[in-house]
Amino acid sequence: MRxxxxxxxxxxxxxxxxxxxxxxxxxxxxxxxxxxxYVKEHKDxxxxxxxxxxxxxxxIIIVTLIFCGFSNNAVNLTLVIVGGFAIVGxxxxxxxxxxxxxxxxxxxxxxxxxxxxxxIAAVYCYVNGITKLYIPFSGGLGVNIGWGIIPVVLFVFLAxxxxxNLTDGLDGLAGGTSLCYLAFFGAMxxxxxQQMPVLCFSAAGALAAFLLFNVNRASVFMGxxxxxxxxxxxxxxxxxxxxxxxxxxxxxxxxxxxxxxxxQVIYYKRTGRRVFLMAPLHHHFQMxxxxxxxxxxxxxxxxxxxxxLCLIFL
Numbered sequence: 001m002r003x004x005x006x007x008x009x010x011x012x013x014x015x016x017x018x019x020x021x022x023x024x025x026x027x028x029x030x031x032x033x034x035x036x037x038y039v040k041e042h043k044d045x046x047x048x049x050x051x052x053x054x055x056x057x058x059x060i061i062i063v064t065l066i067f068c069g070f071s072n073n074a075v076n077l078t079l080v081i082v083g084g085f086a087i088v089g090x091x092x093x094x095x096x097x098x099x100x101x102x103x104x105x106x107x108x109x110x111x112x113x114x115x116x117x118x119x120i121a122a123v124y125c126y127v128n129g130i131t132k133l134y135i136p137f138s139g140g141l142g143v144n145i146g147w148g149i150i151p152v153v154l155f156v157f158l159a160x161x162x163x164x165n166l167t168d169g170l171d172g173l174a175g176g177t178s179l180c181y182l183a184f185f186g187a188m189x190x191x192x193x194q195q196m197p198v199l200c201f202s203a204a205g206a207l208a209a210f211l212l213f214n215v216n217r218a219s220v221f222m223g224x225x226x227x228x229x230x231x232x233x234x235x236x237x238x239x240x241x242x243x244x245x246x247x248x249x250x251x252x253x254x255x256x257x258x259x260x261x262x263x264q265v266i267y268y269k270r271t272g273r274r275v276f277l278m279a280p281l282h283h284h285f286q287m288x289x290x291x292x293x294x295x296x297x298x299x300x301x302x303x304x305x306x307x308x309l310c311l312i313f314l
Contacts, residue, residue: 004190004201009065011205015059019213022055023220031097033221048218051093053226056206057086060233063202076197078236081117083119088113089224104224107144109121111158117158117232122150125239132242137313140192153235156244160251161231163258166280167299168227170292171216173282176300177253178230179207182237184307185250188314191239196237196259203233216292221232250306253299256281 026032026049033050061079068075092104105113126130131149134142145152166173186200211228213219222230232252238244248255257280264279276284285295 004186004197005065005159006201007063007198008208010066011059011063011202012209013210014062015056016212017207018058019052019210019220023049023213026051026220031093033096033223045218048099048221050211050223051090051219051225052210052220053089053222053229056203056210056222056226056240057229059206059209060199060203063206064199067198067202074194074240075199077121078196078199078233078240081121081236082229082233083262084117085114086209086225086229088117089226089228092228093195093223093225100290104210106286114158114161114228115154118154120233121157121236121239122153125149125153130240130242133245134242136246136310137259139313152244153239156163156247157232157235158248159258160235160238160254161228163226163251163254164231164234165224166257166261167254167282168222168224169257169280170282170286170296171218172211172214172296173229173291173299174230175207175211175214175222175295177303179204179211180303181234181250181254182207182312184235185243185246185302187278187307188243188246188310189237191314193309195241199233200237203230214290215296246310250303250310252306253303 031049031051032047033045043200064075074199074291088110092110095104098101104245126147126149132142132147133149133152134140142265149193164174164178167177182200183204186197186204189195189200190197190221208220214222234247238247248272260281261279264276267273267275279288280295282295282299286292
């Protein structure tokens, strides 16, 4: 327990320091976010520094290596994959700033990069015999799917990374939801004596510090640099511990973000009408008049309740 608390505090301190340093630097470099015109509630956020995710990503990597070293292959690969997704997100953010528009990498380019990274994770699972999937609320029962783990992990990565990215639409929303997810998932791993709880708790501590700068009104955004890395982190820790089926339970709000976009697009193409005022769902609630703080709080609360449920029936 002491090592987990130490990891949380260390990650918090390093992330807070790095965010405090990087935020004015991003301002001086004019690395500001270009806001989509149709999100009128966000027009006053144009120019807010982005790519702040670099701070908490660095904190996660530093603290994890301090407490875990290089002895755990799954942890090492997770950090490499998180770094890989961060690079993809950084390229996307950089192109948006360079072009002075809200279009970075093309969708197919993002998917290609994401798939290439996900293939590495999928092959690692298969080669190392991580082919079992624990069934939520079953008391530890699982099913071994053999080579089927490869397409499953590919789907898990692409779905998780993009759903977390879609959730990054309000101040503190993706950060707060991810913080609750990783804190509870870390507790689940610790209770089961599985790998990587230190990594989860380090991420939770780093995100807690970042939220000091990211809650409404945000002085810095995590950007795709941060959101893609967070999605990759969540996909890794779940896939490498055979807990991928817990993602739609503990990550219910990420799932909601992805599903509402899919529903909106399909329904609009077929009928010319919209199901939601705007998708993802958090924008629908915002247009209904709910504040960003309230929406972010509810997302984090629901994730925490799902986490408590998972712990009760672990």
